[in-house]
Amino acid sequence: MKTLEIGTQYFRFENDFVNNLRCIPMIVRYKLDSCRIKLQLADWAKLNFEEKAQLAELPCQFPHxxxxxxxxxxxxxxxxxxxxxxxLKQVADSWNETHEIPAEVKEKASEFACPQLTMEQWKNLETLQRFALVKLGRSGHEGKNFPVAFSEFGLM
Known part of the structure; x- marks a missing residue:
């Protein structure tokens, strides 16, 4: 399993909003999950650009x-x-499980006719990539970026 030093990283599939940060990028969503905070998009929208960028850049890997x-x-x-x-009372962090591909990822891959992931591929993804696929695969998420991310991560 690759380890990831959590720093500022944006994915290409986020290009349509990273210039103005109108949506919460995956790096910030990951960090919010790390500290168990549910940030509403309406609250995110109230922050200024510098504050949003700082939330992407601040470290959030070690307990302190x-x-x-x-x-x-x-x-x-x-x-x-x-x-x-x-x-958040708890975070279902299935992206950290490298012994099984999460059901939501398998289902979303099937829905978008993406090739089925192998365990080797899943294990070799960086933590933030696995996180993104899980989040994009969850019900309630429109998922249009799932196949784009799948391709970006070299899985197609």
């Missing part, structure tokens, strides 16, 4: 980073809304 990141997100949301964001 995760704690500091969570405090910073809470302070930003409070600043604009007078409320703290929701806390």
């Amino acid at each position: 980073d995760i704690e500091a990141y969570g405090h910073y997100v809470n302070a930003l949301v409070w600043k604009y809304t007078g409320q703290y964001p929701s806390v």
Whole structure:
């Protein structure tokens, strides 16, 4: 399994919004999950560009980073809304499982007629790539970027 130092990284499939950060990029979504914060898109939209970029750039890998990141997100949301964001009781982090390909990834691959992933391919993806496929594969997500990400990650 490849390890990933969590730093600023945007995927090509996010190109349509990274210039203005109107949507929450995967790197920020990963970091939010790491500190168990559910940030609403409406709250994200209230942040200025510099704050959004900083959320992508701040470290969030080690326990002290995760704690500091969570405090910073809470302070930003409070600043604009007078409320703290929701806390996730738990995070279903199936992207960290390298012994089994998550069902949502298999189902979304089938839905978009993408080739079935092998365990070797799944294990060789970087953590953030596996995270993106899981998030794009979840129900409730429109998923249009799933086949684009699949291709970007060299799986087609």
